[in-house]
Amino acid sequence: MRSLPVLLLLGLASVTVGCATPLSTMQTAKTLSPGQVQVTGSMGVFVPVGTLVDVVDVGIDQGREARDAIEEGRPYNLSEEDQQRLLTAGIALVVAPPGVNPELMVRVGIVDGLDLGGRFSGNSLRFDGKVRLAHGGEAKNRSYDLALGLGVSKHLFSGAVLDVLEVVQLGDFNRFDVEVPLYLSAEYGDVFKLYGAPKYVYSHTRMDPQLVDFSQQGAPVTGFDVSLPTSVSSHFVGSTVGFALGYRYVHIYAELTGGYVICKPDLFGAKRNLGGVTFQPSIGLAFRSPGARPPASAAPAAPGTVAPPSI
Template sequence: MNNPFSLHSFLRPAAALAVATLLMDTSCTAPRAIVATGKVTPQGEFRVGYNQGFNIATAPLSKAGAAVRDAATTAANKDTVGYGGSVKNLQAAALAYILDPVQPTADLSIRYGILPRLDAGYKYAFGSHVFDAQFQLLGPTGSPEHPGAGAASGTTYASIGLQFATQRAKLPSIPFLGDINSVLNFKATRNDLLVPLIFSQSFGPEEEIGAISYGVVYAHSWVNYGFAPDNVYLNTQKIPALPNQSRDFSSYGAFLNVKLGYRYVYVIPAVSIFYQNYGDYALLNGASTSLSGVTFVPSLGFQLRIPTK
């Protein structure tokens, strides 16, 4: 996949190389691109969509330098690995990737208008299962064929959403992450809750030709993880496995998207930005690490509206 952003202009060469490596993987992550508008799906209608994005997170980039990649390759080729700073760095890199991977993202979605101001839907993010609902706070509830009272170009809409995603997280089998996993035997699961507050201005009555949308997002994530290496030693003592650990953290973000089309088919370019302090995480042999960072999520979506009346 071609990355439309020139990371080389603002990342160190080592980090840019890490991005190129991670681009080879398409494993799942909970979708955080906001492509909805303030207007919910009209009652009785369906919307189906496809969204392609890219998750660019600073935390894994900062942990994926050349020294870490070389250490992962060296450790993976040894029968026994001595515990030290390099093993701690490998654990931090694994955690950073699971918490906020640098990778392409994609999802297929379907939504249905349940009530005049309420819709709900399901997204499949190629391994992550996502359920969400959206309640419209402001604006008419008609359709392009049957506009509601006050519907016009420039009409303001507002809504609040709730999205829940669950997935079994894992490191992909690519260098250098595959090497890290072969050494550390890392396992993790995660659940994510996303609450966007969305405002939009309609292009045409009832978004007949689209809308511009913007707002803020709160997210909360729960992560369970553990390390169970088979051949990591401190002197002659085998390092015991790290039992299952539970952590959670909040993210705060903002977004902008533009919906363009006519009545039935739309294209939606969007961008979101998040900040998160992931917190402290226990590592093998009583060590720990702290992570924080910013995440950029550019995306391009396609939406098909299916009237049923």
């Protein structure tokens, strides 16, 4: 049996991917023209505000307890409740740590009103589609669009810790996300775009069965429950707001995604609240190919001329 610190490290490493997920949008509601391609490289910073606030609060409370114990000349002992708070705060911080998420996205217009895309974010692959629901305003050199999207992500597991310890095979983990965004945007010519995207994301991670069995055997050795759940689910509800600035086929994107993560697994003998308020600011650079031109036969004839008959 491994020592408790190693077992905890394994558990935390396994559920680190259970509740955090890339949240960027980097697209407007306007669908690409058939055959049109857009490539976007972006960088986002994941900031779990709720988790960070909880960690700071626990640290402040325990600092006061330690100071009072020293001033009163009594030993400083953690109560069971304080131990649970510290453990939960530490787990939450490891599960959803602040960090930078690089992404590369490629989108292609399929038919009028529908485009499809794929995105690679270092530890996951995401495929999605976007269907136009409403479009208008072209006569005034601006457009307003509404579209509904659906995305599915598959996470790629790798990590030196689990490989070195040779306790589990990483292929035995299974993580997927389902995202449903509603895109709204206004585009002013080829220069400025303003967009928003309320979204819901469901995430589900199935743990490695061998690791779950291994953790359940730890109680007789460690003296307390260190068991891991067979699966972890989380829910994100929030929205993205952003803008793009550029000209014709090149635009710089800047956006902010904010919302609330709900994630309450049974972990180490108790139900842990690992969610909270989350923000992710992102910036990106998008390159878009020219849209398909109308066929020559569809072009209007010049004034005073007669169009040749079609053959």
